[in-house]
Amino acid sequence: MSAADWSAIRADFPILGRTVHDKPLVYLDSANTAQKPQAVIDAVDDFYRNHNANVSRAVHQLGSEATEAYEGARRAIARFVNVHPNDLVLTSGTTQAINLVAYSFALPRLQPGDVILATRMEHHANLVPWQLVAERCGATVVPVEITPDGEIDLPALKAQLAGPVKILALTHVSNVLGTVNPVAEICALARKAGIATVVDGSQAVPHMPVDIPSLGCDFYAFTGHKICGPTGTGALWARREHLQAMPPFFGGGEMIREVRFDKTTFNDPPHKFEAGTPNIAGFVGLGAAVEYLSAIGMAHIAEREQTLLAYATERLRAVDGLRIIGQARHKAAVISFLIEGAHGHDLATLLDLEGVAVRSGHHCAHPLMQFYGVPATCRASFAFYNTEAEVDALIAAIAKVRRMLG
Structure with a gap:
């Protein structure tokens, strides 16, 4: 170009x-937050001027338009990282996404003595949630060390994977060092050992083509405002079997199928994890952002x-x-x-x-x-x-x- x-x-x-x-x-x-192109600004403005309504609740024209815009954004974001829309939970960002995994997936499975590995270069968003759940269940968070050049010490990591490890948290790209980690190689090693992998893709998705299925991870989170979208947006991709097995993290509207005082049945994923009114205009803007980036x-x-x-x-x-x-x-x-x-x-x-x-x-x-x-x-x-x-x-x-x- x-x-x-x-x-x-x-x-x-x-x-x-x-x-x-x-x-x-x-x-x-x-790396802190990307600037927004006019196409994103216009998309958010157009939503509020012409289509503003809540999603999945109203049968009137504006409600239908808002729902289609929101779900259309989900489809666009899913295409951007080559996943199925039904496996993509829309979140407020990576922090919410990883907390969802920590509390809904990891906490019910962890026992005293279990180990959670997190690399030395993790953002706090992929470290603090693991410390919080570890305190509640008696697990331990152990660092995966790096070399002075800022690369993961792969021989040391391979030795660690032989221990009582249940979760491996790793960043795709370091927000401080810029290091691009060999995520596919690491995830293959972890999967062979029966270890679930949680990848923070916040700094990868803005910089390079990301094909999530090719990485072989269990969970992949990223943030919208770093890819030219509005703040308060992001997504979590997870393997379908995990989404189906995980209990809801937040409760409220939209994530339910039927509520009775004696029992509530929940919606199918990903809606099971999207309680309440979402940042509809923000996701419309994020959909416009990924379409803009894809066009380039x-x-x-x-x-x-x-x-x-x-x-x-x-x-x-x-x-x-x-x-x-x-x-x-x-x-x-x-x-x-x-x-x-x-x-x-x-x-x-x-x-x-x-x-x-x-x-x-x-x-x-x-x-x-x-x-x-x-x-x-x-x-x-x-x-x-x-x-x-x-x-x-x-x-x-x-x-x-x-x-x-x-």
Whole structure:
């Protein structure tokens, strides 16, 4: 895809044309949340202007239109990751999705002495729920360690899988390091050992084509706002046999078939897990987002972002006193770094004054920060709508900050 094409695509994102502190905005925080194209903004606006009603409850025209829009979004999201719509539970995001698995699938099955493995690079959303259920049932959460380069220690993991392990929680792509983990290989090993796998795909689905069935996992969760959709949206895919066996996590409307005081019968999956009024407009927007990304092509997006990653890595490595955290062989377009003599928060604040938006902090990954012996990092995360010129602006802003810090 040519540079002119990417320039036209960038123009689809209204917010990228604004200024910050009288400087052109350089948005390098897409791992936190992606910006929204006009197509998504228009879809949400159109729903509220023309179709707003609740889903699955009214027989009037607006109710039918809202239900079709919501279920149409489910079908679009399912196509995006190559799964059946009936196996896709729509959630508020990855956090809700993993909590659903932890409480509905894992908790009834875990016993004292059982082990839950979670990699050292997990986001708290794929760690804290496991700690909570482990406390309730007497199980133990054990880390899967990583190498200094930021890759999973596969020989060590293979040895761990021989123990009393019931659940393996792993991220597809690290939100801090950008490491792309060999999920299919790991899931095959776990499945052979009878271990259920829960994959956090929040940072993978925005960056590359994801074909969930080919990964061989039991559960796969991802978040809508990181793939150009609205906040408060996401999805959980699970094997059908798990969805059928799992009890509901939330109770209320829509997830029932019939309610009596002596007994309630529940709806079929995925509706069994979607109690209450959902974020209908948000999912309409997410449906528009995945259609937008599909029109560009996720393979094209992956190629573009790898080009940006290579360029940014080369430029950052040339900066004196700058340390890149995580040097995995396979990475998505995420770079965490530190500059000698500057705290990550201070650095990010000063970069913001130059119009450059990067994330600073522990990135909801305290155990990973502890592994590297740092309290926080700065993180520049790139999307297909970024440019080489924005990388240059980041480098120029860092140089200015270094001069300010002496």
